[in-house]
Amino acid sequence: MTERLTEKSWTPDQPMVSIKDVHKSFGKLEVLKGITFDVMKGEVICVIGPSGSGKSTLIRCVNALNNIDKGSIKVEGQEVNDPKLDKLELRKKVGMVFQQYNLFPHKTALENVMMAPIHVLKKDKAEVEAHARALVKKVRLEGKESNYPGELSGGQQQRVAIARSLAMDPDVMLFDEVTAALDPETVKEVLFTIRDLAEDGMTCMLVTHEMGFARELANHIYFTDRGVIVEHGPPKSFFKEAKDPRTQEFLSQIL
């Protein structure tokens, strides 16, 4: 059914992100060996798995930071692997948050949030600023607007990065191990922020090692190992009834 989807015929009841038989190699190293799954609007999915299993690569492919070699990824019916694709248009729809925050160090927290809407979306500055201040408040960073990234803790920087991404009003948010560089104390504040987002109905794809979080929040969990999805399911059954020995081993190490 998703086969014949085009951008024009896409409607919100169809998959927001549709990943089909995706292959990706770096030189001789094949990182993704045929990944297939759909993400519906408002869904939160978590991709878990040992490092080197290709999970980061997979979600980086969704906003074309990596190109795929074979297969198809569609975002709202738009083929990401299309060479004629307007990548800028795609990235306006897909927000991404990185492990290393990657805030712009020469701009204040508020300016970080405001830059893209002003320069990319060409929105009115006053309007953007009001929206940006609301977002900073939403990620619980009121009062930090004029601080530079270097003056903020890791958790605070990551929340600014989330607000910066949200300022573009994306339809899908990608989170690439966003808590992996944080100390346990600050992990929580970032996870709360993501939970707020998920509860507001944002479509989220997370690569994470936070199993408790995945269990609480995800609609669906995908376990990847060596470039394939080994096992998947809703959190309840996934954690209790994992069948594959690789999943069992991974879970026993991490839980």
Added chain:
Amino acid sequence: MNARAAIPGIAAPANTDLPVLAPAAARLSKNTTRERQEGAWRLELKAWYGFVLFALLLLAIGVAEAQSGGDSDRSLIATLVRWMPVILWINGNGFVLNLLISFFAMAIGTVGGAALGLGQISIYKPVRVICWSVTQFFRNSPWLVLLFAIMLLFPFEVRILGEIYSIPAWMKATIGFSLPVMANLSEVVRGAVQSIDTGQWESSEALAFSRMQQLWMIILPQCFKRMIPPWMNWYAILTMATPLCSIMGVEEAVNLAQQAMAAEDSRPELLAPFYTFLMLVFFIYCYPIARWTIYLERRYTVKN
């Protein structure tokens, strides 16, 4: 998993997955970054060099004075003082001309170097290759050879709309100096851009900034601070190289000092005081620049 996309023209920094190697990798990448930015040996002038030069000047004068036997008009101090204005500024020649050449060569070199440096990280391969080749050609040619080439290739005069304008030698020298400076500054620009974490490119790309916006709004503003110290370092190197054009008869400080010595019957005892004086003049001008460069370097590396 370090699955970082290659950003056209931007090499990925040293990455490692092994925690044990992280400190070594960080050190290596820091050193590489510094070397890339400076593109040459670091100019390290110390204050005591100045005192040594001054002591040398006094010693040379003292020894030669004792040898020459007391004729006050031919005394070395009097001779040197008599010629000082000529060597330093009279008629806009002398050391003033060295400075003039250094300013203009630096200005031309900076504009050209910025263009070449940005060309070196262009997404278009032909642009990249051409800019890289030009940079390498001028960076690896001896300054003196470039100077001769420009002096001999450029005409004495040009005819524009029937009027004949002569091109003074110092202008040709300026162009000759600006070429290697341009090439080295091109490397400074490239190095500074490449020293910015690739995460900056990725996150701005993910925010739908265009390549030009990424470069001008995100990357270059972060580079400026990093480029200032090596830029100043190159200015000091250039200034100290300006006497090269004395060979072509440009009447800058060294050329005039030589003429002055010839006018004073080429007395050999003049050599040491005159050249020491020249060294002292250049030192007094370049030393503060070197100090300031080191200060800025420290400031910017700590704060980043």
